[in-house]
Amino acid sequence: MNFDEYCQQKAAPPGSSVYYALRQAPYASQAALTALFALHRELDDTARETSDPTVGQTKLAWWRKELAALAAGQPSHPVSLALAKHAAAIAQDGAALQTLADGFAMDLEQARYLDFANLRRYVERVGGAFALLVARASAGAAWPGAATSWAPALGNALTLARFVEDVGHDARHGRVYLPIDELQRYAVTAADLMHRRYGPAFTELMRFQTARARAALHEALAAIPPAERRAQRTLRALAALALATLDEIERDDYQVLHQRIALTPIRKLWVAWRAARRR
Secondary structure, eight states: OOHHHHHHHHHOOTTSHHHHHHTTSOHHHHHHHHHHHHHHHHHHHHHHSOSSHHHHHHHHHHHHHHHHHHHTTOOOSHHHHHHHHHOHHHHTOHHHHHHHHHHHHHHHHOSOOSSHHHHHHHHIIIIIHHHHHHHHHHHGGGOOGGGGGTHHHHHHHHHHHHHHHTHHHHHHTTOOOSOHHHHHHTTOOHHHHHTTOOOHHHHHHHHHHHHHHHHHHHHHHHTSOGGGTTTTHHHHHHHHHHHHHHHHHHHTTTOOSSSOOOOOHHHHHHHHHHHHHOO
């Protein structure tokens, strides 16, 4: 297996939302984007899927060294090798890559957030910083610095939508991304989430979370300049898939504590294809 095949398998297994979103990208940018999403998955797995925080810290420290080596032109991991080949400008931007790692490091330091302002620090690093890298890779040599005004906002919105989709899964793994003050406002406890306790209060909480994520997605999509929309097909497709998933969650009365509600593969294909071609 070469490094491109490794990245494809890591970032976008068939049937995943990322798989269908990447297929909408112009061919010239697909390899770079796949490598970026593979890096995101590697860091995510290191921080969020490692049960022992000490092990997670050790793995993340290794990735920090690898990202520094990548920026210095000495990559060794398959994902780093792919980035060096297909996204050289991003590979050399050590500060941007380390910002992404900083976000995932927060997963190893805390599992709950007092309020939305505190949560936003995490969201901006894991979501906003990553979306900016995706926007850069999508635009290639034509990337305008103005992308900084909309790409992070779209990444933040995608992360808020993921919190809604994964609230049950995250809670079962000891992570509650819904701010403590918002849980208190709706009289829902972290134990309610962990023990899958539904009720009117939980429904109202999730209605609020879903509405916030949906509004953020629409606002961020509307901010993409018309001249950049074609190049940004992948992010636009991901946003459309997130919106469609939020609609499904709402239709299912927010039954997300015991299951992960997802679109069927054929619907993902249709939603991503249609979004990428919308003007």
